[in-house]
Amino acid sequence: MNDWIEACTADDIDEEDVMRFDHAGRTFAIYRSPDDEFFATDGLCTHEHIHLADGLVMDDIIECPKHNGRFNYKTGQAKGAPVCVNLKTYPVKVEAGKVLIQLSQ
């Protein structure tokens, strides 16, 4: 499987920020880290159905906008209560200014 999907352009996201990307009935969050790398995770917090893209990115962490559940968006690791289930991550690459994510799994 090699289904890379174009999510946005690199310029759509500021450094240390996040945006929402919906595709085929699913929702994702695309991140641009302070050191200018891109990452992707499932779009909803694992605690309640809250869109993480409304949350705040600080360094490697995305914080849920509602309950302050924190995840490392690079690894998906949940950082403690109220979140205890890790976030699924997806491979990302940037080609010709476009951000592509791989949804094969």
Add this chain to the structure above:
Amino acid sequence: MAAGMVVIGAGECGARAAFALRENGYDGPVTLIGAEKHLPYERPPLSKETMTSEDHPPAKTIAGEDQFAERNIRFLASTTVAGIDREAKKVAFADGNSLAYDKLLLATGALPRPLPLAAASRHCAYLRSYDDALAIRARFQPGARIVIIGGGFIGLELAASARKRGAAVTVLETQARVLMRGVPEEIAERIAERHQQEGVIIRCDIGIAAITDKANDVTISLTNAESLDADLVVIGIGAIPVTDLAEAASLETANGIIVNTHLQTSDLDIFAAGDCCAFPLALYGGRRVRLEAWRNAQEQGTLAARNMLGLSEPHLSVPWFWSDQYELGLQVAGLADEGVRTIRRDLDEGAFILFHLAADGRLVAASGIGPGNSVARDIRLAEMLVARSARPDPAHLAASDIKLKSLLAA
């Protein structure tokens, strides 16, 4: 052998504390005591999703039996504590048994403030527990006439939920407007307008003279001699902290169990946290407050656990709460009433943030409202600025094209 840690109260705060003891490496006995028959569950959904979901809504459990087993935490449901023997360091149960403790946490929460006029009525309800929520939910039927006494968060969230279920809703508030406590007028007005668009009748500056049951419904007589009939009255006029155990044990109380910045009561082996405790807020000159908020319960539960283990960490958090009504989300960080000047920042989709500044220019609070979680990020950034006692340039706060995050670096 260590007597162990005992937590009284199995809401958000107590449950969090029990698990935080383990997360911080404690391996002695941990006992969590709950009065309800349920596993610990989250209360915020009770006025919202629990009321509006199509199917019978399950309680949103904080921790399941497997997690208690895995962490070796003893959870006692349906258990009433009769008293605390501070000399012997023992908790006495209603059935005559007792349990020794090294450190004790009171996370006893709060209960709805009762309305004396409603004492004899069979058609009046209060919301605190999951069981309360199921009973109210069953009465939120299409066409049902629901009167809500109290235009606070519980009352307004229930009003929104009752409308979603198709009930006719009237909210009665004795004060001049809804959400008098802790919410600025501009935001309260926006919420009131949204309710009125949905057909909710909001009547402020109105008192209740009598509540009289009839055969199948109830009449509410108002102080202006009007009256209205309802199928159900829900009363949401605030909460009172549960302090009876603390008082019986001669711990200091005053609108809550008095604690120091480490959440210790006047007995240093007994801690109190969450809705039941009155604690000093360092950021506001040690002003003593009691907060009834989910995040505070969680943070204080965690902090109490760490301090029960001797870490001696002070409470430093900025108060924060949210409310959801219809598609609108409200968030407040800090104590808005500490501000003397307000700066408004407008966001997309009609969302806006109010920044509350003290006389010396310090940012003391921010409140915001908008669709969904549209204000969340800016409120979170404002919370960080409040925590740093920052004095941001008011012109920057008002300019929505200047990212708030850039002010953090200043």
